[in-house]
Amino acid sequence: MIEFLFFALVAAGTGWLLRRKHRQRVAAGPSAGVPGMARRPAGEGRWRPGRVSSDGGAPRWQPGRGPAVLLAGAREGSVRAPSVREGLVINPGSRIVACAAADGGPDVEIAVMPPDLPELLAAVPPVRGEAADAS
Numbered sequence: 001m002i003e004f005l006f007f008a009l010v011a012a013g014t015g016w017l018l019r020r021k022h023r024q025r026v027a028a029g030p031s032a033g034v035p036g037m038a039r040r041p042a043g044e045g046r047w048r049p050g051r052v053s054s055d056g057g058a059p060r061w062q063p064g065r066g067p068a069v070l071l072a073g074a075r076e077g078s079v080r081a082p083s084v085r086e087g088l089v090i091n092p093g094s095r096i097v098a099c100a101a102a103d104g105g106p107d108v109e110i111a112v113m114p115p116d117l118p119e120l121l122a123a124v125p126p127v128r129g130e131a132a133d134a135s
Contacts, residue, residue, distance in 0.1 A: 033062065034116045034123070037090050040069065041106035042098060047089050052110060054123035061108065074099040074108060076124045082111065099124055 033053030038061050039045040050063035052071070061069040077098045082090055090111045097120055099108045112120050 034112055034120050036094075036110050036112035036116065036120070038063070038069075038108055038110045040108045042109040043107075047086075047111065052112075052120055052123060059123040061110070069108070071099060071108065071124060074124055076121060076126045077107075079117070079121075086111075097121070097124065 033051030035051050037047040037049050039047050048063045052061055059071040077100045080096050082096055094111045094113050095117050096109050096111045
């Protein structure tokens with residue numbers, strides 16, 4: 001009988017802590033940027049969670065850990081669905097945007113969910129627009 005009382009107190013305490021954390025997140029508001037996963041160099045690296053934000057002009061990738069990666073010279077090359085192997089690591093319903101680095105650095109692939117895709121494409125300019133201006 002004492003065990004049931006102990007487990008009930010633990011469950012109540014856990015519920016209270018989770019509710020408190022949820023209220024803090026709601027009060028803080030939505031975080032800036034598009035949530036997703038990226039890998040650099042494209043096709044080789046590990047998928048890392050983070051956010052793409054373009055507040056302040058140049059877009060940048062802010063991983064969950066580590067320094068931000070500037071995408072200032074990157075250009076959106078193509079949008080594709082993940083392969084079966086990639087779908088095991090990232091969400092299979094996501095879309096992968098391949099970004100070619102204009103400064104000669106390694107290319108970046110960014111995986112986002114379909115509702116977030118237009119916001120990401122607005123942050124990273126397409127290659128087609130640059131080629132049309134050069135003609």
